[in-house]
Amino acid sequence: MPELPEVEVTRRSFADAIAGAVVTAVRRGKPLRWPLGCSPDQLLNKSVQTVGRRGKYLLLALDRGWLLVHLGMSGSLLFASVLPAPGVHDHFDLVTTQGTLRLNDPRRFGAVVFVDNLADPVAVKLLGKLGMEPLSDGFDLALFQQGMKCHGTAVKQVLLAGELVVGVGNIYACESLFLAGIRPTLSAARLSFRRTALLREAIRDVLSRAVEQGGSTLRDFSSADGKPGYFQLQAMVYGRAGLPCRRCQTPIKVIRQGGRSTFYCPVCQKF
DNA sequence: AGAAAATCCTGGTGGC
DNA sequence: TGCCACCAGGATTTTC
Structure with missing residues (x-):
């Protein structure tokens, strides 16, 4: 969660x-x-x-x-x-x-x-090996781009690894990649600088909106005062396999990456 | 070396 | 209803 x-x-x-x-x-x-x-x-x-x-x-x-x-x-x-x-x-x-x-x-x-x-x-x-804080001013674009260039693995895996940027788990990795229009399987090193900049903004946007919404309550999450989160209601791709894309109506796809489910829109995420 | 599985746990769900 | 396989927000350890 x-x-x-x-x-x-x-x-x-x-x-x-x-x-x-x-x-x-x-x-x-x-x-x-x-x-x-x-x-x-x-x-x-x-x-x-x-x-x-x-x-x-x-x-x-x-x-x-x-x-x-x-x-x-x-x-x-x-x-x-x-x-x-x-x-x-x-x-x-x-x-x-x-x-x-x-x-x-x-x-x-x-x-x-x-x-x-x-x-x-x-x-x-x-x-010790944790990456940059995505919501802080220290989330440096140049370092983010440079870090992406170092990895031949799928961009989603780099996000989940947390060594470049922290806190982005399965839900928010899927959501951020959707917002940035990036195919989750794309090799991180092949991301354009422009797309990497968009991804940085998407991560900040998704995470800050999720904080505002109290997080995502998929099953049983609640904060320490017992309140559930509501971000899951505005998820664009996570958990929506087979459902129409909220932007283009194309059915959302689900694949496995590193043993985890990845949700994406094959039309909206082409880069 | 670097990347994909296996692993740690429990509970819920869907198929038969 | 029961049983079973499979899935789940994470991250380290093991194996290729």
Whole structure:
């Protein structure tokens, strides 16, 4: 579920509410993708200062250390002063003086990882190879074009890899390529500079609109205050195999790339 | 080396 | 209704 927009919407939905909160208890359920990296007791009495984001990671700045949270494929957070007893898929509760932050993740591809600082090898391993932030001013066109020229693989695969630009998952890669008129299978190195510029704009447009819409709720995503997203309603290609293109009525195609479904319009995406 | 599968999990869906 | 194969927002590890 969670690509950049869902993670950012989640961040905004509890960042202010948790700021300044002091950890009073930690409850863990089943193991997640990676170990916590410290004893739960080590988190007690630490305060949460800010909630940031890098790619699809949430970065909770503690007064000493960082908590990195990834939602994986099926994760979502809740933050509330009162929560029901944890269910089978509630695998992490951070109980604080201002409420409980709870990670629900049926597939357990997500993770909560503590590091003392961001130079810690564990943090570097997780965050070190991440590409540019697409919604920041640092999303540099020249670097984007240069990066595309380095890869002989399909442009969609380069987007998903996250080493050039972060946060673009399967939904938003498909949507961005549609907006830019680019065939997802095209070799990244063969993209014209002009098309690459259009793709950069398309990514920014799609992601920022998705954030405004509260993200995409395909099955069960909601932000930490329980609100679903609505971007899926305006998807141009994702999940629309066989349905008419919203722009030219041609049936949307679906193919497999790297084991993932790719949706595109064979008429609108020719480059 | 670099790119495609396999992998980690659980749940939902569609076919028979 | 039951069973089974297949699919799903991600990202690392293994295999060609």
